[in-house]
Amino acid sequence: MLQRCLIFTLLLIAVGCKRAPVTYERAVNKNFHTRKVGASARDLLTAQHYQSLKIEIQYMTGYAPDEQAVANLTTFLDELVHKPKGIQVVTKEIRPIEDTVLTLDNVIAIENANREVYTDTSELAVYVLYTNGTFEKGTLIGYAYRNTSAVLFGKTIRDNSDKWGRLTRTELETRILQHEFCHMLGLTNVGTPMTAEHMDHDHGKHCKNKHCLMYYKTELINYPAMILKKERPTLDEECLEDLRANGGKKNGYYCVSLKDIVEQQL
Numbered sequence: 001m002l003q004r005c006l007i008f009t010l011l012l013i014a015v016g017c018k019r020a021p022v023t024y025e026r027a028v029n030k031n032f033h034t035r036k037v038g039a040s041a042r043d044l045l046t047a048q049h050y051q052s053l054k055i056e057i058q059y060m061t062g063y064a065p066d067e068q069a070v071a072n073l074t075t076f077l078d079e080l081v082h083k084p085k086g087i088q089v090v091t092k093e094i095r096p097i098e099d100t101v102l103t104l105d106n107v108i109a110i111e112n113a114n115r116e117v118y119t120d121t122s123e124l125a126v127y128v129l130y131t132n133g134t135f136e137k138g139t140l141i142g143y144a145y146r147n148t149s150a151v152l153f154g155k156t157i158r159d160n161s162d163k164w165g166r167l168t169r170t171e172l173e174t175r176i177l178q179h180e181f182c183h184m185l186g187l188t189n190v191g192t193p194m195t196a197e198h199m200d201h202d203h204g205k206h207c208k209n210k211h212c213l214m215y216y217k218t219e220l221i222n223y224p225a226m227i228l229k230k231e232r233p234t235l236d237e238e239c240l241e242d243l244r245a246n247g248g249k250k251n252g253y254y255c256v257s258l259k260d261i262v263e264q265q266l
Contacts, residue, residue, distance in 0.1 A: 028118045032148075033127070037183050037205070038191020039147040043124055045081050045185060045192075046247035050124035052085035053077070056117035059130035060096040063154030069173035076178050080185065080248050083124075090117065100133025100155065104143075107131070107151045119148070126184065128177070130154045139220045142176040144183035147191075152176055160221055171232060179218050185248070187214050187239055192246040198238040212236040 032040075043049055055073075057065050074087050081087075094114050099106075110129060117125045129151045135143065141157060144150040152173070161169040186192025188207045189199045200208040203216035210217075213233045235243075244250055 028120050030118055032119045033115075033125075033146060035147040036190075037144050037147060038186040040124070040184065041186030041191035042247050044126075045243060047082040047084055048247070050119070050122060051083065052123045053081065053083045053087045053126065054117055054123055055087070055089045055126045055128060056115065057089060057091045057128045057130065058094050058114055059091065060094055060132040060154065062096065063130045063132050063158075064093070065091065065128075065130055065152075066170050066173045068170045069177055072170075072174040073177045073181065077181065080243060082247070082249060085123075092116070096132040100131075101136055102131060102133050102151075102153075103136050104145055107143075107145065108149075111149055124148070126150075126181075128152065128180075141172070141221060142180045142219050144180040148184060150180040150184065152180070156221065175213070175218055175232065179213055182214055182235065182239070185243060186246060187235075187242065189242075192242050194238075195241045195245050196238055198236075207236065207239055209236045209238070212239060214239055 044053070057070070059065055070089055074089060077083075077087055094110075097106075097110070107129065110131075111127055114129075115127050117127065119125045126148045127150075129149075131151060131154050134153050134156050135151075138156075140153065141160070142150060142152045157169060157173055157176070161167055161172040166172075167175075183190065183205060188194070188205055190205050198207055198209065200206045200216060206216035207214035209215060211233060213235050215233070218233060240248075
């Protein structure tokens, strides 16, 4: 009898100690994405917490992103940010809206209702929305409005490209994508501190250099320099140095500082 009780007790212990199946689902924190522009600049620039970047582009019917502009964006980012496990872009079509004049609250509501990709334990996520309408402040073509969120106004892009005297759609869309993404990277002085004074204080979050990608008129309709000057604007040395100092890749995009060249030769 004692032997039977001992065996029964051991069986109970064995059953009680059996481990539950281990799951490896990634933790998703939606609240991560509701912070101000630039709040995730260092996370975007470095691989300290996130080894990869996933960009979710959602577009309303008829306003799919220009494929070459998206390719230009990934090349641009690959030269700036440390993401050793890569940069991935996923796209999805969503329903158009009836009221095509949008407020920022409208844009946020659309994101909240449709966004599917969020930052998890190892991968950082960014959301880009292409709308079938325009912004209530009618001169804006694009707008970065949260730490990992930006919107491009598809109708405004279509109305201001691929016409005589205007940029091609690919070129205009490339500039706007890169400009808005750089706001999320903390430029200018919004999450990525300046290493030297170069901010346009009359137009916050922008660089005062008229030839820099981060000049405020880059994201506006009918900017003459955008229409007449066909070469694509790049980040100037001061903006690049800010990104490097905040953890970005050392050589930056398109231009390398003299100091970097000397160091590479030593």
